[in-house]
Amino acid sequence: MTPAARIAAAMELLDEIQASPKPADQISSLYFKSRRYIGSKDRRAVAETVWRVLRTKARIDWWLEALDFPADARARVLVDMIFQGITPEPDLFQGAHSARPPSQEERRLMEALRGKSPFHHAMPAWVKGEFPEWLTPRLTALWGERLAQEVAAMRDEAPLDLRVNTLKATRDEAHIALKKERIPSTPTDISPIGLRLANRVALVQVQAWRDGLIEVQDEGSQLVALLTDAQPGMAVADYCAGAGGKTLALAAAMQNKGRLVACDVAEWRVDKAQARLRRAGVHNVTRRVIDGESDKWIKRSAGSFDRVLVDAPCTGTGTWRRNPDAKWQLTEETVLELVSRQQAILTSAARLVKPGGRMIYATCSILPEENEEQVEKFLAAHPDFRVLPVPGLWGDLVGTACPVPGPYLRLSPYGHGTDGFFAAVLEKPSV
Numbered sequence: 001m002t003p004a005a006r007i008a009a010a011m012e013l014l015d016e017i018q019a020s021p022k023p024a025d026q027i028s029s030l031y032f033k034s035r036r037y038i039g040s041k042d043r044r045a046v047a048e049t050v051w052r053v054l055r056t057k058a059r060i061d062w063w064l065e066a067l068d069f070p071a072d073a074r075a076r077v078l079v080d081m082i083f084q085g086i087t088p089e090p091d092l093f094q095g096a097h098s099a100r101p102p103s104q105e106e107r108r109l110m111e112a113l114r115g116k117s118p119f120h121h122a123m124p125a126w127v128k129g130e131f132p133e134w135l136t137p138r139l140t141a142l143w144g145e146r147l148a149q150e151v152a153a154m155r156d157e158a159p160l161d162l163r164v165n166t167l168k169a170t171r172d173e174a175h176i177a178l179k180k181e182r183i184p185s186t187p188t189d190i191s192p193i194g195l196r197l198a199n200r201v202a203l204v205q206v207q208a209w210r211d212g213l214i215e216v217q218d219e220g221s222q223l224v225a226l227l228t229d230a231q232p233g234m235a236v237a238d239y240c241a242g243a244g245g246k247t248l249a250l251a252a253a254m255q256n257k258g259r260l261v262a263c264d265v266a267e268w269r270v271d272k273a274q275a276r277l278r279r280a281g282v283h284n285v286t287r288r289v290i291d292g293e294s295d296k297w298i299k300r301s302a303g304s305f306d307r308v309l310v311d312a313p314c315t316g317t318g319t320w321r322r323n324p325d326a327k328w329q330l331t332e333e334t335v336l337e338l339v340s341r342q343q344a345i346l347t348s349a350a351r352l353v354k355p356g357g358r359m360i361y362a363t364c365s366i367l368p369e370e371n372e373e374q375v376e377k378f379l380a381a382h383p384d385f386r387v388l389p390v391p392g393l394w395g396d397l398v399g400t401a402c403p404v405p406g407p408y409l410r411l412s413p414y415g416h417g418t419d420g421f422f423a424a425v426l427e428k429p430s431v
């Protein structure tokens, strides 16, 4: 592809992303799948532009509004070019598959921005921090003086974290296996089973991944799995298992011994777990599609699990580094709807816990109403459960220095270099 064709493709893909309610990564992978002629280097270059525009959209739109220019995909890419120091020479808009050359108006826009910093002192915090304006009161209450640093860390691209599958390798062995494939990695600071890659790689081409030695999993998500304390021989339910990200980690902690049930309401997600479980050499997992809170199996299985992990559906506000488009689609109504769904799920999952067992409630959200407030509401309605403060469990379950004061696990990109995660460990004491 010529640079001109890459610019045109970035504009086109961004247009498609903005016109669809689906996540940007889904639209992007469909876009490239239906254009197999686009080689991997070009794909990377186009995606880089598109993701950078999504990450800096509030800033770009602020400038467009300030200069009285309509904000669309094309204008956003043009502004991004200027901020990247690319001069829109005529040959960038010529030749096969190129975008049409800038109009006079567009040239004026680009001239007005040339040499300017993308940040302006008059930009409000939500524009500088790239988060939805309506979340300002909540995030200010949550982070106070740290707001600017916290949101800045959520703007950056996330690293690629791997969890070592301890059924097949130690962390050192996985590190060496990757090194042999010329893939440098470093041990994660907080999780004892994580490796962080310096550069992104296509894992399908990596032998260590094909052999099941490693899986993609953010360090924060690894820590949630470790806090679940799934042990060999236990009965463990992964209540919102999805495609099995945490199920795999639980099975490894159980050394393949005991009973691990991976539930979810979405059959297509549970189906996706199958190949991952096989690759990882996991064979103590039963996958179960449940029919929501009224599912009969849940009723029948009441009181029979030592550990129940509830990795609840949530706003995903802790994963904005990976899904920068998601924040612009989030609405207040969605938050309210999720909060009520989470409470129903917690109440339902709690039935599965044995006396003496534990329920671990987790989200990849930073919002207190999905986290601490949910736990408090649950405890008020279920006096038979109590909180086990995370710092008291950490030494035995994780073994590194505990990164939080407790009682809950609350992680953020700025504070811990992980995605934003929350977890609470709730015990149902034996009577």
Ligand SMILES: C[S@@+](CC[C@H](N)C(=O)[O-])C[C@H]1O[C@@H](n2cnc3c(N)ncnc32)[C@H](O)[C@@H]1O
Binding pocket: 221, 239, 240, 241, 242, 243, 244, 245, 246, 247, 263, 264, 265, 266, 269, 290, 292, 293, 311, 312, 313, 314, 345
């Ligand atoms: C955060 S995701 C789970 C991610 C998964 N645990 C992992 O680590 O890869 C939340 C999951 O909850 C599921 N879910 C939504 N409503 C549910 C319900 N009422 N009962 C059980 N699972 C539900 C969704 O289908 C989704 O897979």
